[in-house]
Amino acid sequence: MAEEAVKTASKSELAYEWLRERIARHEYGPGYRLVLAEIAGALDMSVVPVREAIRRLEAERLVTFERNVGARVAMVDQNEYVHAMQTLGVVEGVATALSAPGLTEEDIAKARRVNERMIALLDHFDAHEFTALNQQFHSLLFECCPNPQILELVHQGWTRLSGLRDSTFAFVPDRAHRSVEEHEEILRLISEKADPLDIEFAARNHRWATMQAFLDARERANR
16 A cells, blocks of 8 residues: 555656646646646556646646636736746845856856847747747856855746746737846946946846836736
8 A cells, every 4th residue: 555655656746747847838828728637648647646746736826726627727817927026036136146256257258148149039039939048048147146045046936937927028029129138237237246236136127127018018908
């Protein structure tokens, strides 16, 4: 009996990681119905560990359960999005400021090259590629953070946002132009060894400006 429970737990973990990855990649987008039998068949297991995996995802608010419908990938909730962006703005701002002294000229040059690739996308905009490059750009600036707890919070924030929506830039593509300009300003501050608070505020306000652009666009769409 104990061995069977261990096997079920192991399979549940496998199903959890499998589902979470597809939600993060938006292969299973908001509203997607999660059919237990289909998932179990794809993973060659019973529905029991799949059900346990879905319960974990529901606890993380990545999945919702509706009576007579079943499990679905959670829809974008405006309040959750705002809370996630506000939190990420704060912790990423601090992480970037703490990372700044440890960044080399080559690190800054790498970030600048990524931003140049983002600029090159503006004329033929691809929101998904732009978003991937955006994460790469910011990672180059905050991964040197010497405080592992703050860095963990930043990683959690990015993961949470990936579960909430595909890309803010897909919804507000005009924001991309201003975003790359703000990237250059952050790089300038780091290069010039500006006051850490100035770097922190620039990184935080950059994140919050993206959030505000999303809210403004959503308000216009609902009029």
